[in-house]
Amino acid sequence: MxxxxxxxxxxxxxxxxxxxxxxxxxxxxxxxxxxxxxxxxxxxxxxxxxxxxxxxxxxxxxxxxxxxxxxxxxxxxxxxxxxxxxxxxxxxxxxxxxxxxxxxxxxxxxxxxxxxxxxxxxxxxxxxxxxxxxxxxxxxxxxxxxxxxSLPLVPKHNACPEVHESLLPGDAGGEPDESGAQEADDKPNPFAVLGKLKQGGPDGEKH
Ligand SMILES: [Zn+2]
Structure with missing residues (x-):
């Protein structure tokens, strides 16, 4: 032009x-x-x-x-x-x-x-x-x-500077001294995780 x-x-x-x-x-x-x-x-x-x-x-x-x-x-x-x-x-x-x-x-x-x-x-x-x-x-x-x-369907960085805590699976901190048995108990049920994803995940917060 x-x-x-x-x-x-x-x-x-x-x-x-x-x-x-x-x-x-x-x-x-x-x-x-x-x-x-x-x-x-x-x-x-x-x-x-x-x-x-x-x-x-x-x-x-x-x-x-x-x-x-x-x-x-x-x-x-x-x-x-x-x-x-x-x-x-x-x-x-x-x-x-x-x-x-x-x-x-x-x-x-x-x-x-x-x-x-x-x-x-x-x-x-x-x-x-x-x-x-x-x-x-x-x-x-x-x-x-x-x-x-012209807005992107899913707005996102090309490369995110850092991963938000709420998106990390489980408790990122953890206890390094825990026994093996306890770690096994703490494993998230895969079906519970699936259910969580179905509820909308990060998109669920969209207005
Ligand atoms: Zn990002």
Missing amino acids: TQNPGKPVSPADLRALDIYDFAKSGRQAAGALRVSQMPRMLAEVAADAPDRDTVFTWQGEGSTQPELQNDGTDAPQPYLRLAVHGSLWLMCQRCLQPYSQHLDVDATYRIVATEEEADEFPLDDDEVEVIVGSRQFDLVDLIEEELLL
Whole structure:
């Protein structure tokens, strides 16, 4: 995407953007959104995150592309390209520590007029998504939606710095002087462990 300072888009404009005009005039816009402006994203942030209100930068670019109509003529149709980059703190499901997750969104949308048109739109191109346009389009909502979709299914470190105590099997401390007989008694029943896993394990704590 090319850089273009363009005219700045105010937060009010972002919530009520004439997306048809944005596309038709080939406008470009860019800005930053804080996680606190996106409640559904904020709900994903780890409770003990060092920074709960990180920033995502976004860029939008409108365009039109000629498409063959039912009457056999070509007509320009509205498109939007959206890129979003940034990081937020999620809770690692392996070690239960917060970690910074980077998210990248780069999506192209064909803008249609109605839900019916969106449902019927032939998607022969996997690279293009379909959205219903509006003269008062909520771009913040679209950005938040795309970020939510780009969240990892199971948030976790690439490599955990340490294993959380609660995930270690049994009592990690132990008593080195215990007799052999007692150690055998302390062995966890494998079926009890299975039952514990079935109850959800670390995922069970998810809201
Ligand atoms: Zn971890």
